[in-house]
Amino acid sequence: MLNKATARLFREDMKENIAGYLFILPNLLGVFFFIVLPLLFSLYLVFMDWDYLKGFGGLTFAGLDNIIRMAKDEYLARALINNAIFTAVTVPLAMVMGLMLAVVINRFVYLKNMLRTIFFLPYVSSLVAVSIVWSVLYNSRSGPINSFLRDIGIENPPGWLASPQWALIAIIILVAWTYIGYTLVLYMAGLQGIPKDLYEAASIDGANRTTQFFKITVPMLKPTSFLIAITLIISTFQVFAVINVMTQGGPLNSTMVMAYHIYLQAFQYYKMGYAATLSWLLFCMIFIVTLVQWRSQKKWQQHF
């Protein structure tokens, strides 16, 4: 009796196993072919020198040359620093702005949907098109932004994209502008999930709005903040389109970032091995940052 039941259970199990594999198969194959395989190949490239124009015959073993080369690459340090600044400023900026707007729009205005949609538009717009528009707005000599600044009495407005001191800031402003829509929408959704009676209870206890904001709203939004932070950090670390369209890393390498450095090495200087090495470095960095964040927010882990 027992055996029969076990056998049936086993058959059921088998069926479910097979079904499971079949269901994930299409996706798994794609992931294997387009992610895992290229990943392994790029790991192999770390130890090779390759000018791909020469075909597979052009592959030569390089040992640790590519890794040693990183130490001598003066633009690498610059790119890493710029990446760090870019992420460290853009992400909090977009988050704070988005949160403030979300709180205000959520509770104190009419036309909620319309406003939300307007703030959301830059996020869904093509970054390439947006970069083209902003590069004209930033025109240092006669662009509208500087004309306006001169008009309100600033005699020497920033050089924006033409200035090594301002170029990265100009790009941060533009990217933050596109991300505000994203953070706003996620925070508004998060706000809906906070029970109203929490605020009522706090009100009765005499907590004012500021206290309520920091004691209730911010902590209750932690899962949302965590999600936003992770996704934005991952994407800001890979910033490419804006740089390629607006500055090509200049002036004086003030906007050189990892993704663009990798692109230059691979597709302009044809140093495939070195480009692969750099991209693994970028991966390690993202990995570490994500891990640290994960650890520090461990109690929210159940959300993933």
Next chain:
Amino acid sequence: MTKLRLNSMFVKTVITSAMLLLAVVILSPFLWMLSASFKIQADVFNYPIEWIPKTFNLRNYATVWGEKYQFAQYYWNTIKITVITVIGSLLTSSLAGFAFAKLKFKGRDVLFLLYLATMIIPSQILLVPRFIVFDYVGLVNTHLSIILPGIFSVIGTFLMRQFFMTIPGELLEAGKVDGAGYWRIYWQIFIPLAKPALVSLLILTFTWTWNEYENPLIFLRDTSLYTLPLGLTNFVDENGTDYTLMMAASVSALVPLILIVAFFQKWFVEGISNTGLK
């Protein structure tokens, strides 16, 4: 002691007006782009800014949409790639997400963990090898080189799995008792329930694919295959200093999408916000 009541109608109107003003500021780059696209080069930087151009000059649009630049072709290419990618990714992601959430099979959890790990891989790491592999199998300079990697989406699988986790397992058991196969359970019970998650994925994949730049830049060569962002940068490369032309091209690339988003704003907003929640 009169306490300011933030919810009073008056205050609410004031705040709304302030927010509307802010909204105009946020939108001003788009407005400037639109007005500049009708101007002649000599007027483009006039100050105070002429938000409404003195003359509505359509020459820029005639050039952009003229024979030399195939903007209609770029649109068609982008639409084609986006539609195929969205459908494909909804299918493979919901299949895999369902299995990861609801079916028990050997190695499931390890496999899912590996999936998660690939989410933080920077796309640059894959670019070079993908280029080589695609070239080897003859995919470079075809739309498939953009579509295929988009269809097999890890993030999509993750989103769908998260959603299916929230659906009680009893539904699966009930289906089994009724004698339905796994395919029918997936297609007839779970997919109809998953609409919100599918909408999210649809919106995300749509925006990503539509705006994708780095992959097309590297994989596509013939201008007749270009997508919008690529066609746009190509246009700018050739007309580098003619700002009015650049703006007309940007308007041509942006406005249709903006209209779509405004029209389906509920979908977009809900789609994006659902990704953040269980």
Next chain:
Amino acid sequence: MRKSMLLMMLVGVLALSTILSACSSSGNGKTNTGSNGSGTKEQTTENGTDKVVKLKIWGGVPEESGPGDVVANWNANNPGIQVEYVRYVNDDSGNTKLDTALISSTDAPDIFISYGETYFNRRMHAGMTASMDELIQKTGFDVEAVIGEDNVIKHDGQIFYLPAMKQIAMVLMNQSALTSAGEELPVDWTWDDYVALAGKLTTGNVFGSFIEAPGEILPKILLTLSQPQDSYYDADGLSSFGSAAVEKGMQLQKQLYDEKSMISWPESISNNLKPYSELFTGQANMILGGTHLMRYVKNTEEFPRDFKVAFAPNPQFEKGGNVNIAGFNDLMSINSKSANKEEAMSFISWYLTEGNTAMIPGGRIPTNKQADMDKLVELFVGEAEDLIDVESLKQVLSIDYVFPKQVKSVAYAELTKILSEESEKYMMNAQPLDKTMERVKARADQAIQAESK
């Protein structure tokens, strides 16, 4: 279990790659019907008997500035060899596209035109250019009579390209500005004179000069003028970047910025400024340009203007020199993997002897020695006589110039990059001159040694 998983993956990959290759071939099929696609293999026409060879040519000139006419002329007279022109933008990413097209197996060009030895050398060293000697013999093309053997640089005794254009660098000026400054059109002059004149031509908010950074910079130009043969390398095979000419070039260019005779380096780059539009829209009164700008000189629809353009010869390193920094260009090569090399050669030979005259109105002087200079000026000028100081143009074109020659190519692209990067630091006041000179030499030597190791 693990074994079966592996097996399953393997089978899956196999299945997928079959699907992929099937898809890709259908994908290519689609491309072929599109406007740009075409196979390199011979194709049989519908009627079955006549074989039509399709040739694909990649070049950087917009179709309407000549290539369109060239292709139409050829196709009308050669039904058996139909040519298709693909334009690529001659910048970094455009050249990358050409490179990747050359290695691709599906739609590689048969003939491609490289602009400048740097790009050409890359392609030659990667084995993409076919040796042309045998083909030249077969088609009976007379290199000496048409171009001159000396004007083609051979590699290992073989020809891998043939130049189709002779480019002449010159200075273009706003004649009205010159007149109102009370200055004569310079004839025999140096870069010191240029900088001085730029100062005089600077008025109000119009700059006296524009030179495109980082492509055409004075350190590089003066180096070329002082040493036309393999200018980047010294006698020991190391870099020549420590030379006085480079230092002088740095100082002169810096002087242009410091005296406000030229828009600042970063502004010119970040706003993507081009010499021709600076001159013709009245932003600058003098630019360094060349014959390739003729098509803009005549384009009054896009650049309406009320002044004549006058032409002065290439300023020299020292008075009495006759070096011209431009030279033979439009380097035509045949893809070593092309299936139709002979047909490609017959096109090239036609193009070099007569076909490229259709490029003259667009500003490209044929390399053909027999080209008639008067006729050429006539074609150049067209109907724009009242916008061009024809006499000065004739004068500049009639000089017998020495052109630079580049045989060595060790780390050439990297050296160019190093020179412009270090120049940028100096021009933007981020690094003093002595440090710049020190670094530019040290980095260049290092790059050469790394490459030749």
